Amino acid sequence: MKAPLLIVSKRAYSSSSSTIPVTTETLSVHFNRLVDRSSASSWNSVIADLARNGDSAEALRAFFWMRRLSVAPGRSTFPCALKSCAALASLPSGRQLHLQAFLLGLHHDLFVSSSLVDMYSKCGELADARRMFDETPRRNAVVWTSMIVGLVSNGRPRDGLSLFRELLAGECAEEGGEPVDPVLAVAVLSACSRMADKPVTSGIHGLLVRIGLAADVSVGNTLIDAYAKCGDLELAREVFDGMEARDVISWNSLIAVYAQNGRPAEAMEAFQEMVKCGYVHYNAMTLSAVLFTCAQAGALQFGKCIHNQVVRMGLEDDVYVGTSLVDMYCKCGRVVMARRAFDRMQNRNIKSWTAMIAGYGMHGHGGKALEVFAEMRRSSLRPNYITFVSVLAACSHAGLMNEGRHWFCAMKREFDIDPGLEHYACMVDLLGRAGHLREAYDLIMGMRIEPDSVVWGALLAACRIHKDVELGEVSARKLFELDPKNCGYYVLLSNIYANAGMWSDAERMRTLVKCRGLVKPPGYSSVELRGRIHVFLSGDKEHPQHEEIYSYLAMLMEKMHAAGYVTDTGSVLHDVDQEEKETVLHLHSEKLAVAFGIMNTLPGAAIQVIKNLRICGDCHTAIKVISKIASREIVIRDSNRFHHFRDGWCSCGDYW
DNA sequence: CTAGGGTTAG
DSSP states (O other): OOOOOOOSOHHHHHTGGGSSOOOHHHHHHHHHHOSOTTOHHHHHHHHHHHHHTTOHHHHHHHHHHHHHTTOOOOTTHHHHHHHHHHHHTOHHHHHHHHHHHHHTTOTTSHHHHHHHHHHHHHTTOHHHHHHHHHHOSSOOHHHHHHHHHHHHHTTOHHHHHHHHHHHHHHHHHSTTOOOOOHHHHHHHHHHHHHHTOHHHHHHHHHHHHHTTOTTSHHHHHHHHHHHHHTTOHHHHHHHHHHOSOOOHHHHHHHHHHHHHTTOHHHHHHHHHHHHHHOSSOOOHHHHHHHHHHHHHHTOHHHHHHHHHHHHHTTOTTOHHHHHHHHHHHHHTTOHHHHHHHHHHOSSOOHHHHHHHHHHHHHTTOHHHHHHHHHHHHHTTOOOOHHHHHHHHHHHHHHTOHHHHHHHHHHHHHTTOOOOOHHHHHHHHHHHHHTTOHHHHHHHHHTOSSOOOHHHHHHHHHHHHHTTOHHHHHHHHHHHHHHOTTOTHHHHHHHHHHHHTTOHHHHHHHHHHHHHTTOOOOOOEEEEEETTEEEEEETTOOOSTTHHHHHHHHHHHHHHHHHTTOOOOGGGOOSSOOHHHHHHHHHTOHHHHHHHHHHHTSOTTOOEEEEESSOOOHHHHHHHHHHHHHTTOOEEEEOSSOEEEEETTEETTTTOO
16 A cells, blocks of 8 residues: 555644634534534534534534544544535645544545545645545545546646546446446536537537436536537537426526626526526526626616515525626616625625626726725735736726736735736736836736737737837737737727828728728627617617617717717728718717617616627717717716716726 | 535626
C-alpha cells in the first residue's frame, strides 16, 4: 500500500476545536436532543440532521464536541461531517477529519474515502482529491462521480471526461466493472456542458441511450443544458419534449436556457406552459429564471407581477429571488425600486451586492456604485472577479478615472484577483474616454493574457472620439483578425478616416465591407405598453400602427430640424446618396420605438426603450433633441448601458 | 446509521 495521504501535523489534531468556535450554548442544544451523550449513534443522528438541513457549521461543532467528550466517531460519522467541511469549503477542518479517520483506520472505508475525495475537490485541493481517489482500493460509482465532478467544477472538464473514459476502459477489461449510474451520467454530462462541444455531447448522449440511462429525468435535465451550451437550442428542446417525465428542474432548465440565449419570448411561453400544465409547482428558482427573462426583455409590468407572486409565495427572503428582483428592476430602468428591494433583503450574498453595484453602474451612478461597494466590504464579504468587473464598469460609465485606476490595482494587490479580459476592457474604455490613448495602448501591450475584440474595440472607439488615426489603424487591424465578420469595426475606422479628411481610405473601408459581404446584425428596439412588448425593427412595416408612426416621426423631424438638428450620416456605409442615408437613419428602430411611445402615452410620461445593439450617434443626437421638444424623459437601454435623456441632455455625457 | 448530480449575479 502506498503511503497514506497525511497532510496535518499532530499539533493540528491536539487543537482540534480551534477551527470552529464551540460555545456552551450550542453544546446544550445538542445535549437536550441527545438520548445518550456517550453513544456514537446518538451523535451521528444529530450531525446527520444538521448536515442534511444545510447547517454545516453547527454539524461540525457537534462533531468536535463529540470528540471532546471522547466519544469515538464511527464509519457513519465521517461522511456527514466531511460533507459539512465540503459545504463550507473549510480545508483545515477537512484535514483534521481526514487525520482522525486515518487514526481510527477508517479512511479506506468507501463511504469515508468518497467523502474525502468530495471534500478535497470542493475545497479546491484537486491534487489531494486525486491522491485519495488513487488510494481507494475498490472504487464504486460514487467515488468516480466525486472525482469527475471535482475536475469539472475546478475548471478541468476535459480531464473529467478522460477520467470517465478510463472508467469505461476498465469496465471493458475486467469482468463486472463498476456500472454507470444516473448520477455518474449527470456528472459526465456536466463536463460536456462545460466544454460546449457538440460532437462530444452527442457522443455521450448516444452512449447513455445504449446503456439505458437516457430516460432518467436528471440525465434529461443535464442534456437540455449541455445541448444549449453547445448553442443548439432546438436539440435542447427536442430532449425536453422527448422526456417521459419532467420535474420542476426540467422546466426551470428550459426557461433558463431560453432566457440565457436571448429568447425571452420562448422563455415566457415555457413558463406559461408550465403553469398551465399544472403538473409541477414552480419554485424560487423558476421565479428567479423568469425574473431574469423580464430583466432581459425589459418587461417591467410582467416583472412586477412576478414580484407580487414572490410576495404571495413568501419567497422574499430567498437570496436568489431577491437578487433577481434587484437585477430585474435595474435592467427595467428602476434603480430606486431595485435599491428598495435590495434594502429589504434579509441576507445578501456576493451576487446580490454585485447585482446592485452593476445596476448603479449601468445607469451611470458611479458614486453610488462605489458607496455600495464600500458598504459590502464593511460587511466583510470578499469581492470576486465579477464584483470587480461591475466596479470597473461603473467607474468607466461614470468616467471616474482615478477610482477605476485605484481598484484595478487593488484587486490584485489586496484581493489577489488577476485582472481578466473584462477588467482590461473597462480600463481601456476608462483611459480612452479621458483621452489617455497612449496609456490605454500600453496597458494592452502589457497584458499577460491575449487581448480580445472587446479590449481592442474599446480602444478603437476611443480613437474615434479623440480622432487618433494611427492608433485607430493599429486597433482596427487587430480587430479585423480577431473578429473579421463584424462590420462595426470597418465603420468605425472609416469614420476615423473621414473625420481626418482621408476620403480615399474611408472609401477603401466601404469597399472592403461590400467585397466581404458583411452586414450589420439587425437592430431592434422594444417598448412596453400596458403590459405588452412592442418590438420594432429598422424600417419596420409590420407593426399595425406603422403608418401613423412614420407620419408622426416625419412631423417630429421637421420640428427637430427647426431646432437645429442635423442628421449625422457618418455611420451609414451603404453606397447610397445623402437623401437615402437620411431615410435609413430616420427609420432606425429606436426612433420608431420612441415615436410609438410618445404617441401612445400621456403628455409628460416617461418613455422607455430597450435596444439590442449600441445606440448610433445620430439616434443619440436625435433623441436628445426629441426629449427637449416633446418635453419627455426618454430612457434607452442599449447593449452597453442606460441613457437617460432629459431636456436635450443625456446621462452618458455623450461617451458610450 | 452514512457518500456523488442537474436550474440561480457582470
